[in-house]
Amino acid sequence: MKVIVDMDVCKDHGQCVFSAPEVFQINENGRLVYEAEPDESLRDAVEEAADVCPLQAITIEG
Amino acid sequence: MTQRIVIAGASMGGLRAAERLRAAGFTGEIVAVGDEPHLPYNRPPLSKEALASEVTHEALAFRLRPVVADVAWRLGVPVVSADLAARAVRLGDGTELACDGLVVATGMRPRRLPVPGPAAGRHVVRTLEDARALRAELRPGVNVLVIGAGFIGCEVAATARTLGASVTVVAPEDAPMRRPLGAGLGAALRRRHEERGVTFLLGRTVRAFLGEERVTGAELSDGARLDADVVVEAVGSVANTEWLEGNGLDLSDGVLCDEALRVEGRPGVVAVGDVARFPNPRYDGVPRRVEHWSIPTDTAKHAAVTLLADLGLGDPPAGPFAPLPTFWSDQYDLRLQSFGAPVLGEDDIRVLEGDLDGEVVVGYHRDGELVGVVLIGMASAAGRYRAALNRAPVAA
Numbered sequence: 357m358k359v360i361v362d363m364d365v366c367k368d369h370g371q372c373v374f375s376a377p378e379v380f381q382i383n384e385n386g387r388l389v390y391e392a393e394p395d396e397s398l399r400d401a402v403e404e405a406a407d408v409c410p411l412q413a414i415t416i417e418g
Numbered sequence: 419m420t421q422r423i424v425i426a427g428a429s430m431g432g433l434r435a436a437e438r439l440r441a442a443g444f445t446g447e448i449v450a451v452g453d454e455p456h457l458p459y460n461r462p463p464l465s466k467e468a469l470a471s472e473v474t475h476e477a478l479a480f481r482l483r484p485v486v487a488d489v490a491w492r493l494g495v496p497v498v499s500a501d502l503a504a505r506a507v508r509l510g511d512g513t514e515l516a517c518d519g520l521v522v523a524t525g526m527r528p529r530r531l532p533v534p535g536p537a538a539g540r541h542v543v544r545t546l547e548d549a550r551a552l553r554a555e556l557r558p559g560v561n562v563l564v565i566g567a568g569f570i571g572c573e574v575a576a577t578a579r580t581l582g583a584s585v586t587v588v589a590p591e592d593a594p595m596r597r598p599l600g601a602g603l604g605a606a607l608r609r610r611h612e613e614r615g616v617t618f619l620l621g622r623t624v625r626a627f628l629g630e631e632r633v634t635g636a637e638l639s640d641g642a643r644l645d646a647d648v649v650v651e652a653v654g655s656v657a658n659t660e661w662l663e664g665n666g667l668d669l670s671d672g673v674l675c676d677e678a679l680r681v682e683g684r685p686g687v688v689a690v691g692d693v694a695r696f697p698n699p700r701y702d703g704v705p706r707r708v709e710h711w712s713i714p715t716d717t718a719k720h721a722a723v724t725l726l727a728d729l730g731l732g733d734p735p736a737g738p739f740a741p742l743p744t745f746w747s748d749q750y751d752l753r754l755q756s757f758g759a760p761v762l763g764e765d766d767i768r769v770l771e772g773d774l775d776g777e778v779v780v781g782y783h784r785d786g787e788l789v790g791v792v793l794i795g796m797a798s799a800a801g802r803y804r805a806a807l808n809r810a811p812v813a814a
C-alpha cells in the first residue's frame with residue numbers, strides 16, 4: 357500500500373493523525389509528516405484517515 | 419430475491435452510507451438518488467479554499483472507493499415522496515422505486531431571508547453552483563454585505579476580504595459565532611476580522627433589500643441604509659424533509675431518530691448526516707441535529723449496521739451512538755477547531771492556554787467538568803484535548 361498526500365492541498369489539519377497515528381504525524385513545526393509505504397495491517401486506519409481529511413488530500417494506491 | 423436499499427440524498431452522508439453498507443457485508447442493490455447533478459463532493463472548501471480560487475467539481479469530488487463501484491447513482495432527480503408502510507419512494511421523473519431499506523441523507527438547504535426586494539445579487543453558499551456564482555462576483559473593491567455571523571458568514575467574509583472586496587457583516591447577535599464560542603472568544607474573533615478590515619454591524623437585522631433589477635443595498639432594522647453590490651445570506655439552514663411528509667414522522671427539525679439512528683419507530687429506515695436528529699448519550703440524551711463535517715462519516719458507520727440488522731442481515735450495533743462532535747473553521751490564516759459540546763458549557767468558560775488575541779485554547783465546563791474545547795491555532799495541543807474529552811465517561 358502506498359500513501360500519497362498532496363502537500364499543495366494539505367492544510368495540516370491533523371485529522372488524519374487521529375485515525376492513523378502510526379502513519380501520520382504533525383511535526384514540531386506544525387507540518388504533516390507521513391510514512392509513504394505503511395504496513396498492510398494498517399489499511400483500515402489509513403482508509404479512515406483518507407476519509408476524515410477535510411481537504412481530501414490523501415490518496416491510497418495499491 | 420435481491421434486497422434493495424435506496425439512499426435519498428447523494429452527498430457525503432449518502433456516499434458514506436453506501437460505503438458502510440458494503441463494508442458491513444450488504445451485497446444487494448444500492449440506489450442513491452440525488453437532486454444535484456453531481457457525484458458527491460466536499461462542501462467545506464466552498465466557503466474557503468475553493469471560493470478563494472476556483473470552484474470545480476473535479477477538485478472537490480470525493481474519491482469513489484472500489485466497494486461502491488456498483489452503486490446505481492440516480493443524479494439530477496429528487497425523491498419527491500415516500501410511503502414508508504409500503505416501502506416505496508417516488509422520484510421527480512415519476513419513477514416508483516420499491517425498497518427493503520431506506521437511508522435518509524437529504525441534508526439541509528440554506529434558509530432565505532423573508533424580506534422584500536430584488537433577488538438578483540443575493541447569494542447563499544451550499545452547492546457548487548452557489549459558490550461558483552458568488553465567486554464570479556467577488557472582485558477587488560466590490561461592496562459585499564454578509565448577513566449572518568455564524569461560521570459560514572465569517573468564512574465568506576474572510577474569503578471575500580482576502581480577495582480584496584470591502585466587507586460588512588450584519589447579524590442579530592452581539593459577537594460573531596456567538597453560540598458555539600461564547601462572548602469572550604466571539605469578541606476576540608471580531609477583533610481579528612476588524613484588524614483585517616471587516617466592518618460589523620451587530621444587534622441588527624435586514625428589513626428590506628434596495629434596488630430595482632438587482633440589489634444595490636439594504637435597509638437595516640434600525641433604519642440605516644447600506645450600499646451593497648453583492649449580498650450573501652448566511653442565516654442558517656432548513657432540513658430537506660418535505661418528501662417524508664405523510665408518514666407520521668417527527669419532522670419538526672430534521673428527522674427524529676432513536677439512539678441507533680433508526681428513524682423513530684421505523685425499522686429498516688435510518689438517517690445520516692446533517693438531517694438526522696439523534697440523542698447523544700455522551701451528553702444528555704436530548705435529540706439534536708449536528709451540522710459538522712465529521713457527522714456524515716460517524717452516523718453512516720452506525721446507521722449501516724442498524725439498517726442491516728433490521729433487514730435480518732447482521733447483528734445490531736454493539737452500543738449506542740455517542741460521537742464526539744468535531745468541527746473546524748478556517749478564517750484568514752486562523753484555524754479554529756472545536757471538540758465536544760462548547761454550548762453545554764457556556765456558563766463556565768476558561769482560557770486554558772495562550773491568550774484570546776493570540777493562539778488560544780478555551781475550555782467549556784459543565785458542573786466543573788470539561789465538556790468542550792475550542793482552539794485557535796495551537797494545533798499540536800488538539801490531540802491532547804480531544805483525547806481528554808474522549809476519555810470522559812459516557813452515561814448510558
Ligand SMILES: Cc1cc2nc3c(=O)[nH]c(=O)nc-3n(C[C@H](O)[C@H](O)[C@H](O)COP(=O)(O)OP(=O)(O)OC[C@H]3O[C@@H](n4cnc5c(N)ncnc54)[C@H](O)[C@@H]3O)c2cc1C
Nearest residue numbers: 427429430431453462496497524525526658691692710711
Ligand atoms: C459552505 C459550507 C462550509 C462548511 N464548512 C464546514 C467546516 O469548515 N467544518 C465542518 O465541520 N463542517 C462544515 N460544513 C458542514 C458540512 O459540509 C456538512 O455537515 C455536510 O456536508 C453534511 O453532509 P450531508 O450529506 O448530511 O448533507 P448535504 O451535504 O446537505 O447533502 C444532502 C444532499 O441531498 C440532496 N437532496 C436534498 N433533498 C433531496 C431530495 N428530496 N431528493 C434527492 N436529493 C435531495 C441535496 O441536494 C444534497 O446533495 C460546511 C457546509 C457548507 C455548506
Ligand code: SF4
Nearest residue numbers: 366367369370372409
Ligand atoms: S487531515 Fe488532510 S489536511 Fe490535515 S494534515 Fe492530514 S492530510 Fe493534511
